[in-house]
Amino acid sequence: MANFDIQHIKNVVLVGHTGSGKTTLIESMLFDAGSITRRGSIIDKNTVGDYTEIEHEKQKTLFSKLINTKWKDYKINLLDTPGFDDFAGEIIGAMRVADCGLMLLNATMGVEVGTDIIWEYTDQYKLPMLLAVNHLDNEKADFDKTVRQAKAHFGNNVVVVQYPVNQGEKFDTIIDVLNMVCYKYPAEGGKPEKIAIPDSERERANTLHQELIETIAGNDETLMERFFEKGELNEDEMKLGLHHSLIKHEIFPIFCVSAKSNMGCGRIMSFIDNVCPSAYEMPKQKTIDDKEIQCSEKERTSIFIYKTLSEPHVGDLSFFKVLSGKIKVGDELTNENTGQVERINQLFEVEGNKKTSVNELVAGDIGATLKLKDTHINNTLHEKGFPIEIIPIDFPHPNLTIAVEGTKKGEEEKLSMALHQLVEEDPTIKVEVSPELKQTLIHCHGELHLSVIKWKLENAFKLSVEFKTPRIPYRETIRKSAETIYRHKKQSGGAGQFAEVSMKIEPWYEGIEEPTGYSIRGKEEIDLPWGGKLVYYNCIVGGAIDARFHPSILKGIMDKMQQGPLTGSYVRDVRVIVFDGKMHSVDSNDMAFKTAGMMAFKENFHNADPLLLEPFHHLKVHAPEELTGSIMSNMQTHRAVVEGMDSEGHFTVITGHIPYAESHKFSSDLRSLTQGRARFEMEFSHYEPVPFEMQKNLVEHFKDEDEVE
Template sequence: MKVYQTNEIRNIALVGGARCGKTTLAEALLLHGGVINRRGNVDDKNTVSDYRDIELERQNSIYSTVLYAEYEGVKFNIIDCPGFDDFIGEVVGALRVADTAVMVLNAQNGVDVGAEIQWRWIKKMKKPAVFVVNQLEHDKANFDEMMRQLKQYFGNSVTTIQYPINAGIGFDTIIDVLKMKMIKFPVDGGTPEISDIPDSEKDKAEELYNVLIENAAENDEALMEKFFEEGTLTEEEIKKGLHLGIKEGSVFPVMCISAKMDQGVTTLMDFIKDSCPAPNEVAFDKTDKDKELKCDSKEPLSAFVFKVTTEQHLGEVAFMKLYNGEISESMEVVNANNGSKERISQLLCIAGKNREKVEKACAGDIIATIKLRNVGAQHTLNSTKNSDDIIPSTVFPEPKFRTAVRAKNTSDDEKLGAVLSELRKSDLTLLVEQSKELKQMILSGQGEQHLNIIKWIIEKINKIEIEYFSPKIPYRETITKSAESMYRHRKQSGGAGQFGEVHMLIEPYFEGMTPQNKYPIRGTETHDLSWGGKLVFNNCIVGGVIDTRFMPAILKGIMERMEDGPLTGSYARDICVNIFDGKMHPVDSNEMAFKLAGRNAFREAFKNAGARILEPIYDVEVYVPSENMGSVMTDLQGRRAVVMGMDSDGSYQIIRAKVPLAEMNKYSTSLSSITSGRASYGMKFADYQQVPADVQSALLKAYEESQEDED
């Protein structure tokens, strides 16, 4: 393959709602891009992009697939993304490295939920976008309604470049408003026939042409001036204005295709080639040190590994985008994230089983390599000159669905752990945590479907039977008032005895608290607890009634009890302990005795200090279509949510609320059923708050019962 220069590269992500035809379009792009000579079909399970077992079984995309096509001197790097909302992480990962989002829409459905959700990411990540209305030959295709909705949802920057004149069965003709020509597509590919616009379409075409000129002119002062003076622009000038508008995100062009019939695909490729930005024309990414990566081949190499997959006959494949510099075979590179030195053995362009070797790739290109030793997704590979510049990781959506998992056969537990960490390498929205606290393995992902796919893979591919079950909630315990206690540990059994007596005063800890002044503090230690919150340990001993050397043992005893909270065995936090008195025995006192005395004195004091259970509270942000607002609010109230604010965004409302994690179980599933899948949400840990009294009694009762069961 020839070496493509930066300006000859277009990096596009095919995005859009579920089953709108992205993979079918990808197949046509590969055909016209000379990678395959026969198009596969999703329904026949033979596309290049949906090749994984799970995708073949479900007949939809689960993972994004990196592909390429060579078309008229331009290399298209194509990332075909899954449309279903649970796989949004794949879309976010693809948008990160794409320079244009090509949003495919199904002409039968209007703007669907998936498109709306993905649009929010496109906006957030400030990516140029092109809308491609697909399935125009379908009998239910309705282009005018699609345009109405596109403008309603995404605003007036949505600009018609093409419109069909015979959408529905028999579709084959469009008016191209940019070229001001009629284009007729032969059925199933072939060179389009270009002719003059018939009289019947002239008025409509003129009207749209004028809108297009205005939208194009707005992006450049000189063009604007000329437009005002002469009332029109040449095709080249419109193209220039469009190009500027697309890369600035002020024009979102609309194109027309039928991917299934391979109609309009080469026209779309021409448009992307001519009007969409090359990698060095978009906003530059920055390194962790805020240095702009200008996508310049002359700079030292900075490549971002955005995806790692395992491919048949190749092993682990790393896909990277070059944000600066060039990469070539047998080059030495440094992994900036871990310092490991790597030699590039082969550079490949991969589209499924089609793999082409290249000697060199330039800035802006997306390229694959194999046999790296110590490189994972989100790592930066640099030349040896700039080895410590790191390209920041992609910020993926927070997990929304958590479950506990175990192998049905406990002997498979270890294998399960290994399989999950392998899966995590290629799916960065899957979080795996072996919780020491909950004594459960917790999986978190983007939704129930996401985790069901993971289960399918583990059971069918890795042959480990697993089960999902309710995850425990990481409660905490704390106190609300001061209390004193005294505990004497004395043991006399034959030989040497044990003796230690500790008196303590405990108080609730909070930032800026005024410590008690009943017992003068002679020494203080503040411990940040690994499970959150603090323990302040004050030594108020006078007259050496407890030797200083026993203080660490007392602290250790308290810590042990805090790890196994006196109420329900949950971690305790935010407590200030003052040791103010005690007794020693000249022979029998030792560290063990004081540890036990400290531990038990703490438990006694805790019980009298207004002990409360705390629960994790999450900040939840829900995007709801306005018409579903009422039912979503009612549902949230049933989950003990406290609504913090509301905003509107087009036809959507954004609800911000604080909700206890215990109430968020299966929220994604129920939100989806209340809103027919039209809402989406994100959640992030906020803080711990006391549970209401009735919840506390229920938790105490449940804990008591579980202890009885164990006895």
């Protein structure tokens, strides 16, 4: 492909709810542009965008793709994205490097929940956005309803540029009210015939043309003055006004398309190259220290990594946007995040899974390179002596956790490496090796996201894995005081062991008074790594236990607190008073007093009205208003407490608290109950007592497991 300067490169991300037709539209765009000679289809598994085996299997876009083409002296980088919120990281990453978005709306479904969710991201990035109503050749298509919903959801600056004349199975005609022409398409789609607007449509076309002019003029003072002077704006003035309003995220023009029949696609491409902004016209990128980066070929070179991918027989690909300057084969750039100097040995323009080698890419362009040593998503690379770091992508937090383990012995290291690679490619996945739960946990964004992770582990990495419900990080504490005398005595040939400890334990809470009736010789307050406190008092008088043995007693107590007496969970918020004891001049040692301290604590704990605590998470559910009643009813079946309900955009937001033990089932129920039209966020809030019967069952289960072991 020929070299393009900064003014002739457009970066467009295609977004929309699953099934809206993004991948199919890209096929028609590439066909009209001459990049491909035959349009592929998702059913035939031969599209440029969906080329991975798992996408063929599921017949859905699961990963963002970079697909470049040429259109009338412009290079257009198209970024295809998934339509599921489970893959928000892929969507956000592509949006971060795009300079314009194309939101597809399904004419049979209107504005769907995935569309609303994605619109939040467009607002976050203030991304210029075109809207295209697709599937107009479906018998259930309803363009006017879709437009009304778009205006209701995205604001009155949603404005019609095109409308269909004969939507439905015989759809073949579009009226464009920007240039006031009628497009009549042949049965096979492609290039339309331009004809005069029929008399039967003249009144509607004039009305929409006037609305478009007024919307454009209303967002530009200069054009408003011209409109008042002339009562009209010409086509060039309207395009200029749309261009400026798109950059400011103020006007959202609606187009018509049938991606499947290839009708309306070329007009959108022409609008992209004529009206949509290039990178250099957009607000300047900012660094973490609030400096601006000039998107210019004349500046020092810097690039931003937005995606990484490991491809079989190819290696590790890093996808990037050139922020400034030019990147050339042979350049050595410094990674501001790692300090690593990276040599650029290859540069590629990318068209799905096809890569074309190039010698350089200029500011504003998007491309890929191979085999960088220590470079990851969100890293900034720059010329030596030109240190900058761009503000990183803020990826959403996971809301689903599952435990994973290999089913074959000896594959632990292979599984660990595979999980590391998954995290490298998808930063919305978090992997945690939990010493507390003795499990490897995967934190991700939903069941579909999880199914893709499992597919990759089993097919790409050839691992046999099993997913399990994660154990719950319970906490143990006490509600009353108890005291005991514990003697540890062992004599079995050779040196013996002897230690006696008199110990009292009590619940600890903030502001508790110091214990009375004891002579306090020492006090240690320990902030426990898992939350809460242990407060240890040395109240020994008369040398009954030598001071050198107190660290061993404390060590024994801490060991038991790390594997609590009830369920093996961490113990918190306890104070311990050691007030008496005995020792032997020969048989007393550190091990004896550690054991005595541990056993005295355990015995006391069982007598101190022990209590099991479970983690509660703050829950925030975004859902359509008509589903809130069903969702709140379901929340109560999961022991959740509903705290409030409010509006946020076009969602009803339900807030509350839910036991972590119920969150996995709630996630499945919510998706089933709402057909994926709701989403939720969770974060740890606090601990609460486990219900009595539940505690009893958990304690019995732990005893049974302990006996088996």
